[in-house]
Amino acid sequence: MKYLKEYLEYNIENKIKINKDIQKQIKKSIRIHKKYIYRPERVEQAIDFIENVFMLTTGDLRPIKLLPPQEWWIECLFGYDMVNPQGEQVLLVNEMFLNVGRGTGKSTFAAAIVLYFMILSGRFGAKAQVIAYDNLQAEAVFGQVRNQSRASILLSEMSDFNMFNSTKTGLLFGPMLIKFVKQTNDVNRAQGGDTSLNVFDEVHVYKDDITEAVNKGSRMKQANWQSIYITSGGTTRKGLYDTMIKRFSSAKEFKNDRSVSLLYRLENIDQVRDKRNWSMALPLIGHLPKWSAVEEEYELSKGDPALQVKFLAMSMGIAMNNVRNYFTAGESARKEFDLSVFKGAKTYLGIDLSLHGDLTTFAFLCKPDDIYYLHTISFTTRKEFEQLDKDIQDLYLKFEQEGSLIILETNDYIKSKDLIQYLVKFKKETGCYYQMVGYDRARYEILEKLIEKFFFDKDDDRQIAIRQGFAMSDYIRILKSQLKQNTIYHNQELLEWSLMNTAVKVGYNDDLKLVKTTNSKKIDPVVASVMALQAYIRDEN
Template sequence: MDQEDATCPVREYAERVLSGDIPAAEPVRLACQRHLDNLRDSELNVSTFEYYYDELAAEHALEFFGYLRHSKGKWARQSFELQLWQQFIIGSIFGWLHKKTQLRRFRTVYEEIPRKNGKSTKVSGIGLYLTVADEEYGAEVYAAATKKDQAKITFDEAARMVKASPDLMQKFRVYKNNLHVIDTGSKFEPLGADSDSQDGLNVHGGLIDEYHAHKTSAMYDVIESGTSAREQPLIYVITTAGINQNGPCYQLREYAMKVLKGTQPDETFFAYIATIDDDDDVFDPATWMKANPNLGVSKALDYMVKQANKAKQMATAYVNFLIKDLNKWTNAAVKWIPLSKWDASAGNIVLEELKGRKCYGGLDLSTKLDITAFALVFPPDHSDGEYIVLVFFWIPEDAVLEKEGKDKVLYTNWVDEDLVYTTPGNAIDYRFIRKTINDLGRMYKIEEIAFDPWRATQTALELADDGFTMVEMSQTLKNLSEATQEFEKLAVSKRLIHGGNPVLRWMVDNTVVRMDENENVAPSKKKSSGRIDGVAATINALARCIVHEDKTSIYEKRGPRSL
């Protein structure tokens, strides 16, 4: 590159971001300002600043990506073309050197970027560069994750890129879990917390993908402790945002923000966090580029529009949109279905028309002092039809007034209107529930009844003796996620007909859903603002309905155990 004729892409990106030509939120603007401030300090030879920017070193790393080939999709076999924002990151990492030692300045990188922005491809390329082009003999580079299978995602992408590049195939030997450079004795391997051994690592490069999913810093600590014998090791953490704001990823993010703001001095730490600003309209396409610098390249605008439209309709989709597409950390607990959407799905239920129809049951047995719920879900006759829900509730007769004061609802009125049934005494008598279910079984064709085995085993055995097919439904996020999402989708699309049952309406309004890092969701009894037993029973029933009515369901493959 003729330095007099060419513009340094790293400087160009920084200047365009700060001028407003390229949309960016505060963290990226801070990273760009830091780069330009550092260039000024280096050029002025400020005595306290020990680094300089070497455009040739940056160019060496950037040009390496020209040897890489995409391995998937419409770009398969084509050369990897770095976008300007990617050149800023890679050029910064490899271009800044120490004035005296000539060694690399940055030893730790924290990059936070939404999905579909070329994350895996870029980090795989960096791993290959550290293995074969960094002039490090015996380099050990690891793609690290909590599980080896997860670590192999980055490693396998790197292996495919090697196989797709004639130039790299001359340098590498490709094995199942190893990329080896004969000339230098260097290697690139996947490493999981469940690997046979993590001892004796001599880490030149550690690539930690999706750090938000790590519950502890154990893997990061293993990588970091293995770098002590290297002169210029690099730990590269790359992730999307997440929900665990008490975990190691968010702690590292907070550290990164302090570095960018200048309140935490650390010249060896580089951070690039693509997100939107707090006051941005999340549904305004003009702001999406801030969080998605590859919008229009690897991430389609149509995809963002589709995700935004889903987010406008469903609370869980909204949270996923914030986290995965706009890179905003959010709380795991989310207020669920707005009452306006729930009420719009009420419809009209004609009980006489349901007689003899096929349905699926869901049982949520409470403690003997609380509400117990039983739900029936009637599937539609065709794929776009309506699901009909009937829910039955029981409460101990002597506890009605006490529960009114505690739950702040008029159980007395609901009992008078036959919306809640009482059982004699101060505790639920499960014999009454069993009798009602048997009565319902004579009216409707109940295919299966799903139940939480924690409290209901004895009642379930008795109902099994009565001839019902009883299916255990452990109340885990993974078990309930598909049915929870289907419940929400059907309700907001006005296809979950519930007849406006006021008890169920109150419980829906109480419901808060929890989610995990794998986007599994389910109602949270602990975090919800009141009773949600009817919602839990309905989700149990819907889960079994999905198994039999939708043959592509994940439940079809997993199948909870029948009694």
């Protein structure tokens, strides 16, 4: 219990708050200490090894210095043995769930544990693995371990004697024939494994539960096996993260002496307003990460729902929905201007073509001065209109009176020939010059005649095929930024309604995808506007 005591003293000295989950784990640790065989020498061995061998490989090359919270984590993981039914003395803890805000060095900690296992565990012929959502993420831990063999004086000397080497499948510590490999989140490949140490990285992005498939193989074939789950708060709901949070915070798991639940997180969203609470999610704050870095991220997140989701989930450990309203009422509001701004101006067209259910939209964008001017025309069919609920029909009729919505008298899906006359009309009435078009490349065959009529050039420099979904992320952010700065003007109630309907889904790499808040609330004018903006930026660059 030496390191638990030091951890509690550290919290008092640094005014670190702990949440109810960590309080429960502390009580559990005290209970375990009274029941099982304490192995302080093994804990000290692991700490000494990490601090004397493991190097920080970013910035100045120097040995790592573990802080009291990290030393307690090691004590929880390696500090106790039990006697199993076969009379063997084995490690008590099989599983550790470390849920902690980003910037706390989770991957570095996991890599240090892997190296300790490979060199000093004494398990001849054993195998360790890191499992992640994709190969890029797996490399975060795997690459750390590999880099240590070059950064550490001791390990680099081992490499000189062919003791610690890279292989085709991973890394090998020659004297003990211990292997370390990486794999992606693949349930089928994980079946029947026999690994002694499993590191599951960033489990908040997993949809499927791969843990049981891996642990089953370890449990059946290894007397001493351990799985470590490291993660921040997630935005993928109803996936593995939610399952594990429910399990590791349960009363049942509190009674399970063979698991460790390190759930560093705020207890509710309101606590984020008081910076003194941040240490509940970031137990090393002030060291990892720096206070200034967290404060800067917090300030940047104000007024941006996507950044708020990211901050609350990844830094504060709160399970957030990855779909969030994106534009504020102020950003969405109309600003009156006359369409004469388009006269003689280079005009950029974005086309979001719907085959069924949604609106088809033209977005016209010009920038004759320091302001972007945005105007949209949307289309639906009489058949689609008649299938709408009465309240949405009334809203559409209002948009029709405004001139921003055209209800086409056709029962078929909208075709290129249905739309050409409206481009001719807009050009004639405004005197604009069509410079470039952005369109969904999956719809090119339907739009081909329209595009060729207004944007033909032999080198296709006046047309840009735009990928949908997360590929639009950068331009979604630019649209948000320009609306926030009041440098985009639009003058339509339909576009204002569409902006207020728009949410973003936050992806694995913090990229954004436009989504509807509900199916009846359309966002097609916003999608077309992003396309027009992308066409403008492409032309300017």
